[in-house]
Amino acid sequence: MSNHNYTLNENQSQAVEWGEGPLLVLAGPGSGKTLVLTLRAARILKEDPDASLLALTFTTKAADEMRERLNKLLGERADRAHLCTFHSFAADVLRQHGSHVGIEPDFSLLTLDDDRIALLDMLLSNTSGLPLNGDKPYSDRLQALSKKLQNQAFSIPSDHRNLLVLLDRLFAESYNGGAVAPSLIETPSWIPDLFEAYCLLLQESNRLDYGGLLHFAKKLLSENAGVARLTRLAWRFICVDEFQDTNRAQYDLLRLLVSTDHPNLFVVADDDQIIYQWNGASPERLRTLRENYGMKVIQLPENYRCPPFIIKLANNLISHNQTRSHDKQPLIAHKEEECSNQLILLEYRSDDEEIAAIAGLIREMNWNPDECAVLARSTKLLQKVAQALEANGLTPYLPQRKNEFECASVRWMHAALRLANARHDREYLRRICVAWETFTDNMIELENVEAASALNGGDFLRAWIDIASKSQITDKHRELLTRVRQDLADRLVFRDLLEWFWGEEWLDDPLEKEEKRTWVELHNTLMCEHLPENVTLHHYLQEMDLKSKVTPREPDSIPCLTVHGAKGLEFKNVFLIGMAEEVFPSYYATRKGPTSKEIEEERRSCFVAITRVQETLCISWAQRYNGYNKKPSRFLEEMGLKKPDS
Numbered sequence: 001m002s003n004h005n006y007t008l009n010e011n012q013s014q015a016v017e018w019g020e021g022p023l024l025v026l027a028g029p030g031s032g033k034t035l036v037l038t039l040r041a042a043r044i045l046k047e048d049p050d051a052s053l054l055a056l057t058f059t060t061k062a063a064d065e066m067r068e069r070l071n072k073l074l075g076e077r078a079d080r081a082h083l084c085t086f087h088s089f090a091a092d093v094l095r096q097h098g099s100h101v102g103i104e105p106d107f108s109l110l111t112l113d114d115d116r117i118a119l120l121d122m123l124l125s126n127t128s129g130l131p132l133n134g135d136k137p138y139s140d141r142l143q144a145l146s147k148k149l150q151n152q153a154f155s156i157p158s159d160h161r162n163l164l165v166l167l168d169r170l171f172a173e174s175y176n177g178g179a180v181a182p183s184l185i186e187t188p189s190w191i192p193d194l195f196e197a198y199c200l201l202l203q204e205s206n207r208l209d210y211g212g213l214l215h216f217a218k219k220l221l222s223e224n225a226g227v228a229r230l231t232r233l234a235w236r237f238i239c240v241d242e243f244q245d246t247n248r249a250q251y252d253l254l255r256l257l258v259s260t261d262h263p264n265l266f267v268v269a270d271d272d273q274i275i276y277q278w279n280g281a282s283p284e285r286l287r288t289l290r291e292n293y294g295m296k297v298i299q300l301p302e303n304y305r306c307p308p309f310i311i312k313l314a315n316n317l318i319s320h321n322q323t324r325s326h327d328k329q330p331l332i333a334h335k336e337e338e339c340s341n342q343l344i345l346l347e348y349r350s351d352d353e354e355i356a357a358i359a360g361l362i363r364e365m366n367w368n369p370d371e372c373a374v375l376a377r378s379t380k381l382l383q384k385v386a387q388a389l390e391a392n393g394l395t396p397y398l399p400q401r402k403n404e405f406e407c408a409s410v411r412w413m414h415a416a417l418r419l420a421n422a423r424h425d426r427e428y429l430r431r432i433c434v435a436w437e438t439f440t441d442n443m444i445e446l447e448n449v450e451a452a453s454a455l456n457g458g459d460f461l462r463a464w465i466d467i468a469s470k471s472q473i474t475d476k477h478r479e480l481l482t483r484v485r486q487d488l489a490d491r492l493v494f495r496d497l498l499e500w501f502w503g504e505e506w507l508d509d510p511l512e513k514e515e516k517r518t519w520v521e522l523h524n525t526l527m528c529e530h531l532p533e534n535v536t537l538h539h540y541l542q543e544m545d546l547k548s549k550v551t552p553r554e555p556d557s558i559p560c561l562t563v564h565g566a567k568g569l570e571f572k573n574v575f576l577i578g579m580a581e582e583v584f585p586s587y588y589a590t591r592k593g594p595t596s597k598e599i600e601e602e603r604r605s606c607f608v609a610i611t612r613v614q615e616t617l618c619i620s621w622a623q624r625y626n627g628y629n630k631k632p633s634r635f636l637e638e639m640g641l642k643k644p645d646s
C-alpha cells in the first residue's frame with residue numbers, strides 16, 4: 001500500500017509494514033508514532049476487507065484525533081476500526097454483556113466524588129439506607145456486609161474522601177478482594193469487606209465509577225469464557241498507544257483480550273515518558289509485557305519536532321535515570337542545527353518577578369501569543385501566571401478538567417436527560433430539582449414529585465414536568481418544559497431537543513455560551529465519529545460522561561499547562577518556569593532521595609516538558625518561592641546548563 005506520500009525512515013516503514021505477531025515500538029517524543037500507528041491501521045484495513053482492528057488509547061482526545069486521521073487516510077469512515085480509551089472499551093463490553101456480572105446496559109457513570117462518597121455513606125452509616133432490590137441475588141449479602149462494616153466503624157477511617165483514594169488504588173492495582181491488597185504494606189481486616197460491599201453496591205444501583213468499569217469488564221472476561229471468546233474474535237488486530245501509562249488493571253484487561261498464543265499485539269511506548277506512577281503506571285510493566293508476549297522491538301529514536309540543542313539537553317537529562325530499558329537508543333535530531341540556538345536561561349529574585357516577566361518577553365521577542373505555552377510542575381504556579389498574563393492584556397488558557405457542567409441552564413438539561421434515562425432514580429430527581437431552582441429561581445420539593453409519581457407508575461420525570469409546569473415560570477421556560485415533555489417524556493428524540501436547546505439563549509452568562517460550545521463539540525465528535533445514528537440515550541450519556549468537559553481553547557490564547565497536561569502536545573515557543581529545587585523536582589520527591597523512583601519520575605516529567613519545543617525554550621527559576629529560599633533545580637546541571645549551587 002502507498003503511505004500517502006509520507007516520507008518514512010527505515011524504522012518507521014518497518015513498523016507500518018508489520019503484519020501479524022507481537023511488536024513493541026519504542027518511540028521517543030516527536031518520532032511520528034501516531035502517524036506510524038495510523039498508517040499501519042489504514043494499510044491493514046485496505047489490504048484485508050475482513051480485518052478488524054481495536055486501538056486502545058489513554059485519552060478521548062487521542063482516540064478522536066487518530067480516528068479523524070484514519071478516516072482521511074481511508075477516504076471513508078473506518079467502521080472496522082474501533083479507536084477508544086480503555087474505559088470506553090470496558091463500557092462497550094459491559095453494555096453488551098454486563099448482565100452476566102450484574103451490570104445492566106443502561107448503567108450510569110459516577111463522575112463526581114461526592115456521588116461516590118454518598119455510596120460509602122450508605123455502606124458505613126446507620127442513618128443511610130441501602131437501595132436494596134429484592135430481585136438482585138446479592139441484596140442479602142450487601143446488607144450483611146454493611147452491618148459488619150458499621151460494627152467495625154471504630155477501625156475504618158472516618159474521612160470517606162480518603163477512602164475513595166484507597167478504593168481507586170485498589171481498583172488500579174487490580175485487587176480481587178483477597179486478604180492481601182497489593183498496594184498496602186499491611187492489609188486491615190476490613191479492606192476485603194469494604195471492597196466487596198462497594199462493588200456489590202455498584203451492581204445494586206447499576207452505577208459504575210472509572211475503577212468499576214475496568215473491574216467488572218475484567219470480571220466478565222475472566223469468568224465467562226463464551227463472552228471472552230466472542231470479544232477476542234471481534235478484533236483480529238489490537239494496538240495500544242502510550243502503553244507506558246497503563247496501570248495493572250488496564251494491563252490485566254489487555255491480557256484477557258490478547259492471548260499469548262499467536263497474539264496480534266502492536267504496542268507503542270516510551271519508558272522515558274512514564275509520568276503517571278501515581279495512577280499505577282510502572283517501568284516494570286513494560287518489561288513484563290516484553291516477557292509475557294516475547295515482543296520483537298523496533299525503535300523510533302529520530303525526533304522530527306525539536307531543534308538539535310533540545311535533543312542534546314533531553315539526552316543528557318534522561319541518561320541519569322537508572323530504570324530505563326537497557327537497550328534504549330538516545331534521541332536523534334532530524335532538524336538541522338541553526339546558527340542561533342534559541343535557548344534562554346533566566347534567574348529572578350522571586351517567583352512574582354519570574355511570572356511578571358513572561359508577558360514582556362513575549363512582546364520583546366515579537367512572538368505570536370498562540371505559538372507560545374507556559375509549562376510548570378504545579379497548577380498553583382500556573383494560576384499566578386494566568387493572572388499576570390491577563391493583567392498585561394494577554395489571554396491565558398488554563399484548562400481545568402470538569403466532569404460535570406457548571407452553568408445552571410446546561411446543568412439542568414443534562415440532569416433532565418439523565419432522569420429521562422433512569423425514570424425512577426431518586427438521585428437524578430434530586431439533581432433536576434436543584435438545577436431547576438438555580439436556573440429559574442423556582443423550587444420544586446423532591447417529596448412532592450415522589451408522591452405525584454405514584455399516580456403514573458413511579459415516573460419521576462413526567463411527575464416533575466407536571467409540577468414544574470404549574471409553577472410561576474416565564475413563557476420561555478414553559479416552552480422548554482413543553483419540548484422536554486414531547487421529546488423526553490412522551491418519546492425519546494433527545495438529539496432534536498438538544499439542537500433546539502443549544503440554539504436558544506437562556507441566561508446572560510458567558511459560561512453558558514462556553515459550555516454549550518463544549519457540549520456541541522463533544523456531541524458532534526460522538527455522533528460523527530463514534531456513535532451510530534440510532535444511538536440510545538443511555539449509550540449517549542455513558543460516552544458523554546467518559547469525556548472531560550474542558551472548555552475549548554480560544555484563538556490567540558496562551559496555554560498555561562502542567563507538564564502532565566502538555567504531554568502529547570507541541571509548541572513553537574515554550575516557557576518552562578519554576579525550575580528550582582523543591583518546586584521541580586517537587587518537595588516530596590527531593591525528600592525521597594536522589595535515586596528514588598519519585599526523582600526518576602520528576603526527571604521524566606522534565607524530559608517531557610523540554611521535548612514539547614519546536615523552536616525556542618525559555619527556562620527560568622527564582623531564588624525565592626512563596627517567601628522560601630530555593631536553589632536552582634538539579635535538572636539544570638544534569639542537562640548541562642548550570643551548577644545547582646552557582
